[in-house]
Amino acid sequence: MDYIRQLEASGHLADTQINSTNSSSTCFLCDAVAGQGNREHARQRLVLQNDERGIILLNRYPYTNGHLLIAPIEHVMELSDLESTQRAGLFDLVALSEQLLHAGLNPQGMNIGINLGRCAGAGLPGHLHVHVVPRWSGDTNFMQTIGQVRVIPQSLEASYEQLAAALTRL
Numbered sequence: 001m002d003y004i005r006q007l008e009a010s011g012h013l014a015d016t017q018i019n020s021t022n023s024s025s026t027c028f029l030c031d032a033v034a035g036q037g038n039r040e041h042a043r044q045r046l047v048l049q050n051d052e053r054g055i056i057l058l059n060r061y062p063y064t065n066g067h068l069l070i071a072p073i074e075h076v077m078e079l080s081d082l083e084s085t086q087r088a089g090l091f092d093l094v095a096l097s098e099q100l101l102h103a104g105l106n107p108q109g110m111n112i113g114i115n116l117g118r119c120a121g122a123g124l125p126g127h128l129h130v131h132v133v134p135r136w137s138g139d140t141n142f143m144q145t146i147g148q149v150r151v152i153p154q155s156l157e158a159s160y161e162q163l164a165a166a167l168t169r170l
């Protein structure tokens with residue numbers, strides 16, 4: 001609930017609010033895609049990679065440090081809405097994210113998954129995205145004990161710089 005309230009209060013994710021539409025005009029992923037080639041636009045939106053296959057960005061409301069979102073350029077809801085080559089491109093970026101986290105944060109494991117629809121946990125049901133979450137043994141206890149959302153913004157900047165630097169080495 002803390003997570004959901006934070007989304008609604010922040011106004012960053014306008015289309016997580018009840019009764020709103022899921023149009024691309026209010027979609028933060030489409031907004032991130034639109035900044036291709038603009039470094040400042042990318043930095044403000046925590047976008048690490050933006051190319052013809054889609055985008056990789058840091059989740060502003062992460063489960064843990066280095067929680068990445070990977071989305072196609074197209075504002076579509078489900079995997080089956082993409083052409084085969086678009087799906088291949090999306091999963092190339094998922095594989096790149098896996099490499100990037102290994103290089104940048106050296107996690108002990110990862111969770112990779114997709115939530116389809118709000119009841120499955122999608123905060124943004126209108127635009128398909130893949131979560132890649134780095135894991136360290138004991139991180140759940142860590143998050144439950146002190147991992148409130150308010151501690152996250154400080155580490156986001158640091159995570160972004162760390163991963164952006166790691167990406168240039170891949």
Ligand SMILES: [Zn+2]
Pocket residue numbers: 023024027028029030031074075076126127
């Ligand atoms: Zn979108």
